[in-house]
Amino acid sequence: MNRFAWIPALGLANLRSELLRPWNAALLGAFMAINNFVWFGVWALFFGLAGDVRGWTLRDVTEIYGILAVAYGIYSAFFGGARNVALFIQNGGLDVYLGRPRSPLLGVLFSRCDPTGFGDIASGAVLIAWAAGSPAEWLLALVFATLGASVLVSVYVAINCLAFWTSARPRLCDQLFESFLQFAMVPQIGLPVFVTVLLYTVLPAAFIAFVPVEILRAFSLGKAAAVVAAATVFPAIAAGLFRLGLRRYASGNRALDVR
Amino acid sequence: MIVEAKGLTKTFLRARSEPFTAVSGVDFTIDAGERVAFIGPNGAGKSTTLKMLTGLLYPSAGAARVAGFVPWAERRRLAYEIGIVFGQRSQLWYHLRVRDSFDLLAKIYGLDAKLYRARAERITNVLQIEALLDEPVKTLSLGQRMRCEIAAALLHGPKVLFLDEPTIGLDVTAKALLREHLKHLAEAEDTAIVLTSHDIGDIEHICARVILVNHGRILLDEPLENLRASFLREKRITIVTEDERPEPFGAAVVVERGPHRLTLSIDASTFAIDEVVAEALKRLRVRDLTIENAPLEEIIRHLYRERP
């Protein structure tokens, strides 16, 4: 048997779990898409008043939002279990994945599929199509969104890994991630230097949508390489943090009391 | 020897509290095909010991080998040799059919398709879950789900099956069914069983050996029959009478006294049972009379008190 056959099998099983209720999945996807289009209305109102922000227009911000929506959709539809990491650390749910002869992190990532993700992907693609100047730009934006999803999932996993060493509850991890998404959603222009440095390093929000849109406006090989690098380096960091955290989990000594 | 533990110790460090030793210097071995029960009160160290043997927890001291592997150092390789069933956690995919969960596990364990199908058929026959294979896991009763969990844990042909409270929450019928199936399965597949439980019935019906733990130490490690024999001195005589309030007699200890019923505990090494029975027939209007060994539960409770 193909030694990697289990990965797509696990991913597909995750998807099928949700798609067995197609009407529920369609309803959630459709309403999430509507949700995103209504939020686009907020940007339209803002730029209706503002005109532009240092040369950034409604089209640019829509493209940022579209790329972020697709990236977020990929996370929630395919790797939705990222938000379960802290929960499984705290309630011992990791035990089931540790008892298998495969990567426990992938097992956890594939433990949840949120059908709203399909709505995010579809609406994001539509928003990008409206903002993009050409089909080629649309395609490239989708590629960037896929790379952005890699960064996004990595950050969510890394935040959840706090639960290995602290008493950070799942709710706090979700809130920190929501704050991170805010950085990714809003154009990162005119920010204080230290914040900008953060967004290109420890909190790599810049690489999800903002830098890709900068590349789509004016191609830069250096920036493109940076986005690709971010999409490979941050997952490695997240996986490393998870592995380190597993040692603490298996030691049984966490800030919380014994399970 | 399929499982070997030497001086296994686990101490948990807790914030703002004294370190807590859950397991202290535990030694034992288990042979292939053996069926062993870890019993003890809550907090005795049973689950902690199990977790160390399955690689889910590092020990603070001591050594162990399971199927030739050091559990916490070679967890992934060990995973191919052991199966784990958690009473309170499922490893099946909730929304999918049981069959789909099995197929997925076959891929996760990299099982050869032909061998997997043959093995799955055998296990599902023994556990009588053929009719459940096409049902979504979420629609199964707890007893049905546990049988499927056990099947799932055995698909890859593990040498040892670890079960943590497998009958918890099951009704009497479901428990009886599960125990019967588990015992047959272990014999058919020659799989060693290590189970933790509060339920004496699990021990009596599944296991041949008992390891009693309390406060992290092994208090007793004996074949089940030895345990019974050590306590065979105590006999329980239950007498159902025409008399509404039967009066106790002689030096027998009264265990229970109720309307038309009297249960006495006799030390068979001190008193002749036939004399006690004759005395009962003489003094009471006996409708029915039963002589039994002391229940295992009482034996265990006695051991807890004797060896704190």
Add this chain to the structure above:
Amino acid sequence: MSARITSAGAFAALAHAFRLGWSETWAQRSALLGTFVNYAVILSLWANLYRQLHPQSLARASLGYAQVVWYLALTELVALAIGYAFRQIQDEILDGSVTALLVRPVGYVALTAAQEIGRTAAKIAALAVPGAALAYWLTGTAPFGAAVVPAVAVSVMAGAANLLAMQVLVGLSTAWFGTARPVFFIAQKLMFVLGGLILPLDAYPAVLVKIAWLTPFPAMLYAPASVALDPTWPHVAAMLAVQAFWLGLAWLAVVAASTAFERRYVEGGLAA
């Protein structure tokens, strides 16, 4: 003789539920911290955007930088204090635990709402001062004096109560749709747009303003924030009156929905 709860007893139970919600929120300090971090990030990022607008852009809507930042500080205070209150009701319906909660002498929805009001009040109390400090730090000024604070506080609580009523209705919709999330998505985003989360309604096109005032959403967000920006008594009185109107209507809807829900649950049964 069987016991029956009196009005005083029911009120005492609701007050207790309020206190429970209040104290459990203060006990969950990490969640409060997370909410404030979220709040601070949103406010700071948008303030940064506003700072970079051409001054004429905001002036067209008779707004200044400090005003929009303080406006956003107040709308976000209300929005984040309520959070995802609908989830408790949704989860209790979906996992069936609502069954046990329906057989109490005090209504399930009333108790849940009282507890949520306690939680909301605690979050507002926790966020208000640091939020005001952040807004002051970002703008260097405060657009209203201390005399207006009580009116702002009342209006903020009224806005939160309106928003909470909406969330209760969203949560109860689980009984009919099997999940509350789709309804929540739409309701929340409509609130953001028609309630003026990011921009005051004064900056909206006229037709959208008319549409917005036909909905309860301005009573949730725009009203309390605008009271701080325009603390003249005619405006304050108008906003409080609008909020009171929608509050009455919203909680009547909650009573109706609660009765319909209990009837559907008890008589119709709901699939697990």
